[in-house]
Amino acid sequence: MTEALTLDKQKTKKGTADFPIFDALASREHEQIVICSDPENGLKAIIAIHDTTLGPALGGTRMWNYNSEEEALRDVLRLSRGMTYKAAISGLNLGGGKAVIIGDPHKDKNEALFRSFGRFVDGLNGRYITAEDVGMEERDMEWVFSETKYVTGIPKSLGGSGDPSPVTAFGVYMGAKACAKKAYGSDSLEGKKIALQGAGHVATYFARHAAKEGAKLYVSDIYEDKANELAKEVGAKVVDPDSIYGLDVDIYTPCALGGVINDDTMDQFKCDIIAGGANNVLEDEDKHGKELVKRGIIYAPDYVINAGGLINVSGELEGYNEERAHKKAERIYDTILDILKYSEENDVPSHVASNILAEQRIAKVGKIHTVYSSKGHFSGRAGEMYLSDRR
Ligand code: NAD
Numbered sequence: 001m002t003e004a005l006t007l008d009k010q011k012t013k014k015g016t017a018d019f020p021i022f023d024a025l026a027s028r029e030h031e032q033i034v035i036c037s038d039p040e041n042g043l044k045a046i047i048a049i050h051d052t053t054l055g056p057a058l059g060g061t062r063m064w065n066y067n068s069e070e071e072a073l074r075d076v077l078r079l080s081r082g083m084t085y086k087a088a089i090s091g092l093n094l095g096g097g098k099a100v101i102i103g104d105p106h107k108d109k110n111e112a113l114f115r116s117f118g119r120f121v122d123g124l125n126g127r128y129i130t131a132e133d134v135g136m137e138e139r140d141m142e143w144v145f146s147e148t149k150y151v152t153g154i155p156k157s158l159g160g161s162g163d164p165s166p167v168t169a170f171g172v173y174m175g176a177k178a179c180a181k182k183a184y185g186s187d188s189l190e191g192k193k194i195a196l197q198g199a200g201h202v203a204t205y206f207a208r209h210a211a212k213e214g215a216k217l218y219v220s221d222i223y224e225d226k227a228n229e230l231a232k233e234v235g236a237k238v239v240d241p242d243s244i245y246g247l248d249v250d251i252y253t254p255c256a257l258g259g260v261i262n263d264d265t266m267d268q269f270k271c272d273i274i275a276g277g278a279n280n281v282l283e284d285e286d287k288h289g290k291e292l293v294k295r296g297i298i299y300a301p302d303y304v305i306n307a308g309g310l311i312n313v314s315g316e317l318e319g320y321n322e323e324r325a326h327k328k329a330e331r332i333y334d335t336i337l338d339i340l341k342y343s344e345e346n347d348v349p350s351h352v353a354s355n356i357l358a359e360q361r362i363a364k365v366g367k368i369h370t371v372y373s374s375k376g377h378f379s380g381r382a383g384e385m386y387l388s389d390r391r
Contacts, residue, residue, distance in 0.1 A: 049127060058310070131152045165204075172206050195249045245265045289352065
């Protein structure tokens with residue numbers, strides 16, 4: 001039998017003995033969690049909706065072999081909150097949500113599991129809109145999509161926006177230019193030395209923009225052939241993965257993995273700017289964010305500069321248009337400049353500044369809903385109309 005247990009603030013006041021669920025929800029202001037259980041098909045999933053002030057909660061579904069249910073719950077609460085901030089600072093009319101499926105992505109996948117999950121998503125009637133995240137593949141998302149229209153980031157062949165990397169990379173490029181403007185008074189990357197970590201999707205598109213503008217690129221990847229291929233295309237120099245941090249460059253652009261700004265790498269940096277596409281680059285947000293300020297390194301907060309991917313999939317809610325997605329991602333330039341200005345004027349690290357500005361937008365835009373309008377919530381309506389047409 002399949003059933004969803006929806007826990008929200010109104011229904012129960014007591015948490016469980018082991019994990020105080022309602023305290024956890026209240027402390028970070030989550031609205032709702034939905035626990036999805038379908039034992040026959042092996043489905044154990046949690047959907048977390050953090051905040052829907054600005055619009056429906058959008059965020060990917062992650063499939064991961066968590067060590068415990070508590071670990072999965074903590075992860076989904078953390079990730080969904082991050083999506084609220086990302087959408088808000090990016091000027092999108094979206095809230096923050098995320099889902100996790102507990103299971104081994106190499107062993108536990110099957111059609112019924114994903115279709116069952118899709119029905120849980122559908123049951124939320126658009127309060128949560130999902131997308132692909134770690135551990136999920138195109139085929140899995142197609143199964144989810146066969147049961148619910150509340151899916152974004154689907155292939156172009158199915159009416160979606162396809163690979164988000166080009167728009168993500170364009171946003172990173174615009175963000176790096178904004179940082180250059182702040183550091184050097186000009187946003188030109190001509191002649192600027194850039195250390196690019198990773199030679200994958202985002203790095204490749206970024207490198208093309210930067211090379212076209214005349215930047216001098218250094219590229220590293222754990223797969224040497226990937227680094228060689230990209231270097232050949234854009235005229236870059238290949239460097240060893242371990243030496244990327246200490247290069248004497250203007251900009252370090254992490255486009256590989258998280259946690260790369262840490263106790264070991266901090267003293268190696270000689271750059272003026274860190275601006276890249278990778279998620280969660282500060283190993284310890286508070287500590288390493290402050291360390292960068294002390295060293296005078298300008299840091300473009302990761303979730304702001306890499307929001308092109310979210311901007312891209314959110315376009316599906318209005319009817320996807322690639323040019324419009326690029327136009328919206330171009331605004332990352334102004335957003336980063338606003339953040340750096342706030343950071344300087346208020347003497348707070350840039351990642352703190354972006355959190356504050358995101359919260360201010362939620363509070364201000366949230367207030368306009370107190371004014372009656374027959375249109376209701378614009379983004380929700382637009383999304384609903386388009387998503388209905390698509391299937
Ligand atoms: P990708 O898998 O295409 O590329 C990552 C590359 O990094 C791979 O080539 C990999 O070999 C390399 N790599 C791994 N460890 C490395 C190391 N220690 N040193 C050097 N290279 C290493 O991934 P992607 O889609 O380009 O995404 C890159 C980063 O950007 C990820 O952190 C991702 O979460 C983030 N991101 C991507 C998007 C998007 O639209 N693709 C959106 C937002 C954030």
